[in-house]
Amino acid sequence: MPAVSKGDGMRGLAVFISDIRNCKSKEAEIKRINKELANIRSKFKGDKALDGYSKKKYVCKLLFIFLLGHDIDFGHMEAVNLLSSNRYTEKQIGYLFISVLVNSNSELIRLINNAIKNDLASRNPTFMGLALHCIANVGSREMAEAFAGEIPKILVAGDTMDSAKQSAALCLLRLYRTSPHLVPTGDWASRVVHLLNDQHLGVVTAATSLITTLAQKNPEEFKTSVSLAVSRLSRIVTSASTDLQDYTYYFVPAPWLSVKLLRLLQCYPPPEDPAVRGRLTECLETILNKAQEPPKSKKVQHSNAKNAVLFEAISLIIHHDSEPNLLVRACNQLGQFLQHRETNLRYLALESMCTLASSEFSHEAVKTHIETVITALKTERDVSVRQRAVDLLYAMCDRSNAQQIVAEMLSYLETADYSIREEIVLKVAILAEKYAVDYTWYVDTILNLIRIAGDYVSEEVWYRVIQIVINRDDVQGYAAKTVFESLQAPACHENLVKVGGYILGEFGNLIAGDPRSSPLVQFNLLHSKFHLCSVPTRALLLSTYIKFVNLFPEVKSTIQDVLRSDSQLRNADAELQQRAVEYLRLSTVASTDILATVLEEMPPFPERESSILAKLKKKKGPGTVMGLEEGKRERGPDVNGGPEPAPASATSTPSPSADLLGLGAVPPAPAGPPPSGGLLVDVFSDSPSAVAPLAPGSEDNFARFVCKNNGVLFENQLLQIGLKSEFRQNLGRMFIFYGNKTSTQFLNFTPTLICSDDLQANILGSACPALPAAQCVWRRVASKAFNSRRSKPFPGAALVSA
Numbered sequence: 001m002p003a004v005s006k007g008d009g010m011r012g013l014a015v016f017i018s019d020i021r022n023c024k025s026k027e028a029e030i031k032r033i034n035k036e037l038a039n040i041r042s043k044f045k046g047d048k049a050l051d052g053y054s055k056k057k058y059v060c061k062l063l064f065i066f067l068l069g070h071d072i073d074f075g076h077m078e079a080v081n082l083l084s085s086n087r088y089t090e091k092q093i094g095y096l097f098i099s100v101l102v103n104s105n106s107e108l109i110r111l112i113n114n115a116i117k118n119d120l121a122s123r124n125p126t127f128m129g130l131a132l133h134c135i136a137n138v139g140s141r142e143m144a145e146a147f148a149g150e151i152p153k154i155l156v157a158g159d160t161m162d163s164a165k166q167s168a169a170l171c172l173l174r175l176y177r178t179s180p181h182l183v184p185t186g187d188w189a190s191r192v193v194h195l196l197n198d199q200h201l202g203v204v205t206a207a208t209s210l211i212t213t214l215a216q217k218n219p220e221e222f223k224t225s226v227s228l229a230v231s232r233l234s235r236i237v238t239s240a241s242t243d244l245q246d247y248t249y250y251f252v253p254a255p256w257l258s259v260k261l262l263r264l265l266q267c268y269p270p271p272e273d274p275a276v277r278g279r280l281t282e283c284l285e286t287i288l289n290k291a292q293e294p295p296k297s298k299k300v301q302h303s304n305a306k307n308a309v310l311f312e313a314i315s316l317i318i319h320h321d322s323e324p325n326l327l328v329r330a331c332n333q334l335g336q337f338l339q340h341r342e343t344n345l346r347y348l349a350l351e352s353m354c355t356l357a358s359s360e361f362s363h364e365a366v367k368t369h370i371e372t373v374i375t376a377l378k379t380e381r382d383v384s385v386r387q388r389a390v391d392l393l394y395a396m397c398d399r400s401n402a403q404q405i406v407a408e409m410l411s412y413l414e415t416a417d418y419s420i421r422e423e424i425v426l427k428v429a430i431l432a433e434k435y436a437v438d439y440t441w442y443v444d445t446i447l448n449l450i451r452i453a454g455d456y457v458s459e460e461v462w463y464r465v466i467q468i469v470i471n472r473d474d475v476q477g478y479a480a481k482t483v484f485e486s487l488q489a490p491a492c493h494e495n496l497v498k499v500g501g502y503i504l505g506e507f508g509n510l511i512a513g514d515p516r517s518s519p520l521v522q523f524n525l526l527h528s529k530f531h532l533c534s535v536p537t538r539a540l541l542l543s544t545y546i547k548f549v550n551l552f553p554e555v556k557s558t559i560q561d562v563l564r565s566d567s568q569l570r571n572a573d574a575e576l577q578q579r580a581v582e583y584l585r586l587s588t589v590a591s592t593d594i595l596a597t598v599l600e601e602m603p604p605f606p607e608r609e610s611s612i613l614a615k616l617k618k619k620k621g622p623g624t625v626m627g628l629e630e631g632k633r634e635r636g637p638d639v640n641g642g643p644e645p646a647p648a649s650a651t652s653t654p655s656p657s658a659d660l661l662g663l664g665a666v667p668p669a670p671a672g673p674p675p676s677g678g679l680l681v682d683v684f685s686d687s688p689s690a691v692a693p694l695a696p697g698s699e700d701n702f703a704r705f706v707c708k709n710n711g712v713l714f715e716n717q718l719l720q721i722g723l724k725s726e727f728r729q730n731l732g733r734m735f736i737f738y739g740n741k742t743s744t745q746f747l748n749f750t751p752t753l754i755c756s757d758d759l760q761a762n763i764l765g766s767a768c769p770a771l772p773a774a775q776c777v778w779r780r781v782a783s784k785a786f787n788s789r790r791s792k793p794f795p796g797a798a799l800v801s802a
Contacts, residue, residue, distance in 0.1 A: 062074075080112060084115060116146075139178045169192075169195070208260040219267060231279070290310075370401060377393070412424070425461065430616065483500040497533055535576060
C-alpha cells in the first residue's frame with residue numbers, strides 16, 4: 001500500500017472530529033453537525049470546482065457523520081467521482097464511502113460498476129485490490145452479475161500480482177456465498193486448485209478457503225485438491241518455524257493455513273491413493289507428536305495456535321474414522337485435556353470425545369475416561385462444560401456402564417442448572433429404556449426421575465413408561481406396586497399421579513390381594529391427590545375410578561358417591577363434568593359384562609421409534625454434535641448398544657425399546673416374482689424396473705432395510721448377510737457383514753459385488769476368505785463423496801453370492 005503523504009492528513013476533518021468530541025450535550029452535537037452539513041452542501045453546489053483533496057475531505061466528514069447515526073442524503077456523486085482519481089487516498093475514500101452508504105438499488109450503481117471495471121482492467125495491483133474489496137464488501141446480486149465472470153480470470157491469470165490473487169479469491173468466495181447460482185464453475189475450477197502449490201502462502205490461504213466452500217457443493221470437480229492439500233500440509237508440518245518466518249505465529253508454522261487445509265480434507269473420504277494416504281497419516285501423526293512436546297513459549301498465543309491445528313487434525317481423524325491407531329491416540333490426547341486448567345480446552349475436548357465415542361475403533365478408549373468425565377460433571381463451574389460432560393456420558397454409554405452413568409446423571413440432576421435439566425431428563429429416559437436388561441430397574445429409574453425433576457419430565461417420558469409397562473407382562477405387577485408406594489409420599493409430583501393413576505387403573509388388581517394395597521386403599525390414595533391436580537390429571541383420575549368399578553366391585557358405591565357429588569356433576573370445567581355424568585351413568589346402567597367389555601385392559605401398543613429420542617433430536621438440532629451422534633446410533637451395528645448382526649442361530653425380534661406409538665411403520669415391499677435360485681439383492685437402484693428379484697423369505701428384511709440405513713439383506717439357517725451405510729454431510733460409505741450361523745468355519749468364501757459404473761470406482765473390495773464359526777465379519781466395500789443435491793448418494797449396488 002502506498003505511503004500516505006503529510007498533505008493527506010486532512011486537518012479540517014481532525015478539527016471537526018475534535019469539535020464533536022468537545023460538545024457538552026446532544027443538542028450541541030446536532031447543531032455542530034447541521035452547520036457542517038450546510039457548509040458541505042454549499043461547497044458541493046458552488047460554482048467553483050473542488051479539487052480531489054477537498055472532495056475527499058468533505059466525503060470523509062459525511063462518512064463520519066453517518067457513523068454517528070445521522071442520515072446522509074447527498075454526496076454520493078462526489079464519492080463516485082473520487083473513484084476516477086489516480087491518487088490512492090482519494091480512490092480509497094471513494095470506495096469506502098460506496099461500501100458503507102451506497103445501496104445496491106442506487107441509480108449510481110452503473111457508474112460504480114464502470115469505475116470498478118476500469119480499475120480491474122488497469123492491472124495496477126493497488127487499484128485492483130480496492131475494487132475487489134468494494135465488490136466483496138457490497139456483495140450484492142448486481143455485483144455478482146457484473147463481475148462473477150471477470151474475477152476468476154484475474155484469479156488464475158499468470159501475470160496477476162500475489163496481493164491481487166488473494167483479494168480475488170476472497171472476493172469470489174464472498175460472491176459465491178451470497179449468490180452461488182451466479183458464479184458458475186467453469187474452466188477456471190481446475191486451474192484454481194493448482195493455487196494450492198503457489199509459492200506465496202497468502203495466496204494458498206485465500207485459495208484454500210475458496211476451494212473448501214466450492215468443494216462442499218461440487219466435490220467431484222475439486223477432487224484433485226486432496227493430493228495437493230496433503231502435499232502442502234506435509235511441507236508445513238515437517239518444516240521448522242524458521243523456514244516460514246513470514247507465516248510463523250509464535251513458533252507455530254502457518255497455523256491458519258494448516259487449519260484450512262485440514263478442513264478442506266474433511267470434505268472428502270480418506271484418499272484412495274496409498275501414497276497420499278500414507279503421507280496424510282504421517283502428517284496427522286506428526287501433529288499428534290508435536291502436541292506431546294514441551295511448549296516453545298509460555299504465551300497463550302502459542303498454545304492457542306498449536307491447539308487449533310491439533311483439534312482440526314483430530315476432527316479429520318474422526319471424520320475419516322478409518323485408522324484405529326490414530327483414533328485411539330486422538331482419544332488419549334483429548335483425555336489429557338479433560339483435566340487442563342484452561343476451560344476452553346476442557347470444553348473442546350469433551351465435545352470432540354462425544355464424536356469419538358460413536359466410532360467402533362475408539363469407543364472403548366473413550367470409556368476409560370468415564371471417571372474423569374463424572375468428576376467434571378460434579379466439579380465444573382462453567383455450565384456449558386457440564387453440559388458437554390453430560391453429552392459425553394450419554395455418547396459413551398453402553399450395556400456395560402449404563403446403570404453407573406444413569407445413576408450419576410440422576411445424582412447430578414438434583415443440582416443441575418435449570419437450563420439443561422430437560423435435556424438431562426430426556427437422556428436419562430432414553431438410556432434407561434435403551435439399555436434396560438431388567439425392566440424393574442427401568443421403572444425405578446423413571447419414577448426416580450419424576451421425583452427429582454418432575455417439572456422437566458415431558459409428556460413423552462411418562463407416556464413412554466406407560467407404553468412399556470403395558471407391553472411387558474413381566475413388569476406390570478412390579479410397576480403397580482412401585483407407583484403405589486411412591487404415591488404414599490406426602491408430596492409427589494403431578495406427573496407421578498398421572499403415571500400412578502394410569503398404571504393402577506390398568507393393573508391395580510395385581511396388588512389388591514395385599515391388605516396394605518386393597519382396592520379401597522388404592523382409591524383413597526389416588527383421590528387424596530385429586531384436588532391438588534390440574535384439570536387434565538383430574539380427568540385421567542376419573543377414568544381410573546371407572547376402571548376401578550370394573551376391577552373392584554366392592555368400591556363401586558364409594559366411587560359412585562364421588563361421581564355423584566356436586567363438585568363433579570356441576571363442575572365448571574365441561575370435560576370433567578361430562579366425564580363424571582357419563583361414568584356415573586355407565587356404572588349405574590351397564591351390566592357386569594358390558595362394563596368388562598367397555599373397560600377392558602388396554603391392548604399392547606404397536607412398536608415404533610421412540611418419541612423421546614425424536615424430541616431430543618428436535619431439541620438438539622440436526623447440525624449439532626449430538627445430532628450426528630444420534631444419527632450414528634440409529635445407523636447400523638455399533639458399540640453403543642445399537643442393533644448388532646445376529647450371531648449363530650439368532651432370530652430377528654422387535655426391540656423392546658422401540659416406540660409403541662406406531663410412527664415408524666414400514667410400508668409393505670412391492671410384490672415381485674421369486675428368483676430361480678441363488679441370492680440377488682439390488683440395494684440402491686434408482687428405478688423400480690431395476691429392482692432384482694429377492695431371495696425367498698427376504699422380502700420382509702428388504703422392506704425394513706429400504707427405510708433404514710442398515711438391515712439384514714438375506715438370512716437362512718447357514719448364513720446372514722446385511723448391509724450398513726453411513727452418511728455425514730456429502731460423504732457416504734457402505735459396509736457389508738457376513739454372519740456364519742453354523743458351528744463350522746466357512747473356507748474359500750468369495751462374495752461378488754455387482755454395481756453401477758458410477759459406484760464401481762469407489763468399490764474397495766468385499767473379499768472375505770474365511771468366516772469363523774458363529775461369528776460376524778465386517779467389510780467396508782465403498783466410500784463416496786456425492787453431490788448434496790442428490791437424493792440417493794449410492795446409485796446402485798447388488799450383492800451376488802453362491
